[in-house]
Amino acid sequence: MKIKKVLNNNVVIAQNTNDEETILMGLGLGYGKKAGEVVEDKKIEKIFALKVTSEQQNFSELLSEIPSGIVELSILTLEKAKTKFDKTISDTVLVAFADHLNAAIIREKDNIAIKNFLLWDIKRFFPEEFALCLETLQKVKEKLNISLPEDEAGFLAMHIVNGVLLQSF
Incomplete structure (x- = not known):
């Protein structure tokens, strides 16, 4: 290659x-x-x-705009999800997950908060996915000294859930 x-x-x-x-x-x-x-x-x-596909044609362009550390952390999180949940997750989720994580970091730096109104439901119905994404937020804090709210763990958990659903179609 x-x-x-x-x-x-x-x-x-x-x-x-x-x-x-x-x-x-x-x-x-x-x-x-x-x-x-x-x-x-x-x-x-x-x-x-x-x-x-026509929608994913420029995925390398999108990924090149995201810092490599964020892409790598996203890859590691999704790989851990595949192993931990013994599920196949669509690889297309990588771009969405990394882009969301990067945007969350930018929003935090700019003091912009977004409330996740489904957070309670996400914690209840997808506790393992949520816990894994809390670990990802902890790694962001350790590596970048940026604390993201748990609302973001909820949003990221939904990317994992959607990735499992996409793979099943």
């Missing part, structure tokens, strides 16, 4: 042999690499392949 863009040392956007864009993750995968170079297969730990 050829690298299209290096997001960070561990995450790259690449083009596979079918000319489809994929997100590849692996320790040191992008270290010292540039667009056009070939990825070493043995370094690839995870592959996220998005089926290209």
Whole structure:
């Protein structure tokens, strides 16, 4: 696979042999690499392949606008969700999850709060997804020193729930 863009040392956007864009993750995968170079297969730990539709055609553009640390944290959260819940989650959720997390961080920096009016229901009906997203907010606090409200964990949990639903269709 050829690298299209290096997001960070561990995450790259690449083009596979079918000319489809994929997100590849692996320790040191992008270290010292540039667009056009070939990825070493043995370094690839995870592959996220998005089926290209008219709505998702520019996913690499969207992801390139999101800081690589946020993309990587989103990937790790969604992978943990797949393992923890033993469910398949649509890879298309990655873009929405990462974009939402990034927007939440920007809103917090700008002192803009959004109330999640479904928070009580989300906690009640999706407690495990909510707890996982609280862990993600804790990682944001540790890495970026930004405290996001639990309302955001509720919003992020719904991305995971929707990802499971999307995969079942």
